[in-house]
Amino acid sequence: MTPNSTVYASQQAQAVWIRVQGKGTFQISAGLKEYAKRMILRGCRNFVVDLENCEIMDSTFMGTLAGIALRLREVGSGGLSVIEPNARNLQLLENLGLDHLFSFDLPEGVTAIPYDRGGASVIATKSDNVPPQEQQKTMIDAHEALAEISPANEEKFKDVIDLLKQESSTDSQEA
DSSP, rough: OOOEEEEEEESSSSEEEEEEEEEEEEHHHHHHHHHHHHHHHTTEEEEEEOTTTTTOOOOHHHHHHHHHHHHHHHHHTTTEEEEEEOOHHHHHHHHHTTGGSSSSSSSSOOOOOOHHTTTOOEEEEEEOOOOOHHHHHHHHHHHHHHHOHHHHHHHHHHHHHHHHHHHHHHHHHHO
């Protein structure tokens, strides 16, 4: 039985720890994006994403992670580390060139902290009631972040981005 998709987070002095339980999909990406944005505004610069319990990831979820890493580059410090990816998830990250954007080791000075001692809280679940416009914006932003990584991704996701923007425009005109 597949567990519900849930994202947990725990802020430690050295890093923001994010653990994905279940599937990393578009359904949990908006909550993750918003949480990371708040943490970056608070001055957090090191993010550790634990994928040990993440079965699979979709392009929106990977693009959301890429967007966080790109934002950290913009502010000029820190980075995003991915730990414990299964073989399939590692292959997905490599196929999109994200292995050049992320670190696969803990940041210097950061030690592994068990979640049961870290006071992890739920920041996103599959059942979150994210407004459709916000969901669509997250999907567009995520795919644009992937396209920014490499020319191959730009070509790969061009039609997806165009379609999402077209749907977004149609939805806003109908509202």
